[in-house]
Each structure stands twice: as structure tokens, then as C-alpha cells.
Amino acid sequence: MYETTSRVGFLSIVNAFQALIIYYLHGTIVASLLCLVIDYTSTCKFEVNHIWRRPKVLVSFLYLFSRYTGLITMIAHFVLVHKLLAHAPVPLKICRNWFLVFLASCAIQVLVLDSILFLRAYALYKKNPKVFLLTIPIILQFVIAAILITLKFSNENVFNHQCDLQTVPFDVVYLAISVVLAHGALWLVTFVQRKVAGGEAAVVKLVVHEGAWIFVLLLAIVAGIFPYSYASRVGNPTIIFGLPTTMISIASCRIIMNMRRLKVEPRGSNAEDLELKLPP
Numbered sequence: 595m596y597e598t599t600s601r602v603g604f605l606s607i608v609n610a611f612q613a614l615i616i617y618y619l620h621g622t623i624v625a626s627l628l629c630l631v632i633d634y635t636s637t638c639k640f641e642v643n644h645i646w647r648r649p650k651v652l653v654s655f656l657y658l659f660s661r662y663t664g665l666i667t668m669i670a671h672f673v674l675v676h677k678l679l680a681h682a683p684v685p686l687k688i689c690r691n692w693f694l695v696f697l698a699s700c701a702i703q704v705l706v707l708d709s710i711l712f713l714r715a716y717a718l719y720k721k722n723p724k725v726f727l728l729t730i731p732i733i734l735q736f737v738i739a740a741i742l743i744t745l746k747f748s749n750e751n752v753f754n755h756q757c758d759l760q761t762v763p764f765d766v767v768y769l770a771i772s773v774v775l776a777h778g779a780l781w782l783v784t785f786v787q788r789k790v791a792g793g794e795a796a797v798v799k800l801v802v803h804e805g806a807w808i809f810v811l812l813l814a815i816v817a818g819i820f821p822y823s824y825a826s827r828v829g830n831p832t833i834i835f836g837l838p839t840t841m842i843s844i845a846s847c848r849i850i851m852n853m854r855r856l857k858v859e860p861r862g863s864n865a866e867d868l869e870l871k872l873p874p
Contacts, residue, residue: 622832622833622836622837623668623671623672623675623832623836624672626668626832626836626837626839626840627668627669627672627840629840629844630664630665630668630840630843630844631665633844633847633848634661634665637847637851640851640854640855641657641661644851644854645657645658652713653710653713653850653853656706656709656710656846656850657846657847657851659702660703660706660707660842660843660846660847661843661847663699663702663703663706663843664699664703664839664840664842664843664844665843667696667699667700667839668836668839668840671696671831671832671836674692675832678692678757679756679757683755683756684755684756684757686750686751686753686755687750688757689750689753689754689755689757690747690748690749690750690752690753692757693747693753693757693759693831694743694747696831696835696836696839697747697835699835699839700834700835700838700839700842701736701739703838703839703842703843703846704735704773704842705736706846707808707842707845707846708732708776708777708780710846710849710850711777711780711784711808712725712728712729712732712780714784714801714805714849714853715728715780715783715784715801718783718784718787718790718798718801719783719787725783728779728780728783731772731775731776731779732776732780734772734775734776735769735772735773735775735776738768738769738772739769742763742765742766742769745765746763746765747759754828757831758828758829758830758831759823759828759829759830760828761827761828761829762823762824762827762828762829766820766823767820770820773812773816774812774813774816777808777809777812777813778809780805780808780809781805781806781808781809784801784802784805785802785805787802796856797853797856800852800853800856804849804852808845808849811841811842815837815838815841815842818837819833819834819837819838
């Protein structure tokens, strides 16, 4: 009788804890998805006029890819959490596949953002081939991510039945460092050019200022996710990928919109014949 009562009490605690996790995840996912939806609705008119109704070029596809990959990923994640985690335990194979798809989506968001930042730096340096050295730290972060996936995350046994990583490998620190170095380099090369055209050209100010806040955003993501994951000793996909996917998707779309809205300034004596032609 005592054993039965104890078991019922233990199961009640487990069920309550599981319900608390679902509630917390629900709030985080809803907040992320809501941010994406609000940003989408507030920029829908711009998107129609400046993306859909204009000839499609590279930046147009980067915008669409970032916008809709982020939306589709977070909607799918919302559905999966409520369909699967609400009825845990989840099969480990599904957890692994879910984690890898979510990781791939987040990596794509970072790749799109880095492509936009690289194109702006390339234009700011008037298509100087030396700017292609930036591709080294950019590619390095994805190489490290691929190695980590192969060595650490390909085995389904590293997950629990709530689809969290049971432990966060120390090797993830190398990925964090590579992300900071890559985006630090992207920010630095634009900051160095802040005095081009006397520092008065609106396009130069825009590129330099946006480069700074994008770097701060990435630092905040790294500083928030990695310490939290190590402190909690579990890797939750919603925290690791959900919030970054949302923020990076919005950031990529916003910097493209700001460039499209920027009016071309007539060349003056202070412009020093600056010709900053980003992809239209």
C-alpha cells in the first residue's frame, strides 16, 4: 500500500514537471512565432512592392529565403511541440531528426545573414578581391558545426524523451568562438570604412551602424544560449535554435528593407566619388 502511494506521488510529480516544461516551451515558442508574425504583417506592404513586384535578384531571394524559412520552421516547431511533447515520451529517432532539421534551419538563417553582410562589405570596398578573405571565418563556423553534428549529435542516444540533449559537449565552445570571430570580422571591416565619403554618406552610416548592432545581436545570442545550456546541463532545441532563428530572420529582412528604402544621394564634393552599388 505504501509503495503504491509513493509511486502515485512520484508519477504525479513527474507529470506536473512535464506539464511545467510544456508550459514554458509553449510560452517561448508562442513569443518567437508572434514576433515573426508581427514583423511579417508590419512589412507585408513593403515586401509586395519591393520584393514581389520587382525583378528577382540575389538579395530578393535572400530576403524571401530568410523570411519564409523562419516562419515555416517556427510554425512546424510549434505544431511538433504540441503534437509530440504533449504526449511524451517521444521516440529518440524523431528527437534526433527534429533536432537536426531545426539546426539546419538555424544554420541557413546565419548563412543568409552572413551573405548579406558580406555583399555589403564587398560593395563598401568597391569590389576589392581582398574582401573574399572574409569567407574564411564565415565558412569556418559552418565547418565546425558540421564536425560537431557528425561527432556529437548524429547518435540518437544523446537525446532524452523530451527531445533535449542530455549533455552539452564542451566542443560547442569552439562553435561559439567561431561565430563571434566571423561576425566580429564582418563588423570590423565595415567599421574601418566608416570615414569613406567623409563619413557623411547615408549609405555608409547605414552599413556601419547596422553592422554594429548585428554584431551585438549575435554576441547576445551566444552569451545567452551557451551559458544557459551549460548551467542547466541540457540542450533544449527551442532555446538553442528557436529564439536565434526568429531574431536572425527578422534582422536579415530588416537590413535588406533598409537598403531598399535608402534613397540614392547625389554625388557631392564630400562624396569622394563613392560608388556603393549593393545588389538591387
